[in-house]
Amino acid sequence: MIDPKQVLRPAGYKPYKGNKADLIAEGERLSKDAKLSTNGLACMTCHQANGAYQATFAKPYSHPVQMAQDIGIKKINLDEMIQLCMLKPMAAKPLPWKSKELVSLVAYFGEVQKGFKPSAAMANPCAAKNPCAAKKM
Structure with a gap:
């Protein structure tokens, strides 16, 4: 079971600052780098061609996400969602909150989100073996 404290922003959180581009x-x-996980997955294992995004991904964060609700978080921010993905599908530790890696993934997926249309989501290539769609842990 994942402890929500591992996912939620710490008090006084100030993200890394850098050039947006x-x-x-x-x-x-980084989204293509399986070295972030302990099980050989990368973010794009689940999210290539807009796969594994729910329709709510088109909504501004914070918003409800089923994966977060499964561990008791009603609404989640994008950086927290990335931390949850690090823990659950990727079986890794959360990224350090002040890290360039976390802010880089937030910046990238924030850009992806801007162009996301729920009807544009493709079927996930991992289908039933997709760890993102796995039953509650």
């Missing part, structure tokens, strides 16, 4: 580019690179 550089952060987006680094986030795109």
Whole structure:
């Protein structure tokens, strides 16, 4: 079971600051990097071609996400969602809150979100074996 405290922003949280274009580019690179996980997954394992996003991904954060609700979080921010993905599907530790990696992934997925249309979501290539769609842990 995942402790919501591992996912929620710490008190006084101040994210890493950097050039937005550089952060987006680094986030795109990291989204394809299986070295972030302990099980060989990368963010794009689930999210290539807009796969595994729910329709709510089109809504501004914070908003309800089923994966977060499953661990008792009613509404979640994008950075917290990335931390949850690090823990659950990727079986890794959360990224350090002040890290360039976390802010880069937030910047990249924030850009992806801007162009996301729920009808544009493709079927997830991992289908039934998709760890993002796995039953509650």
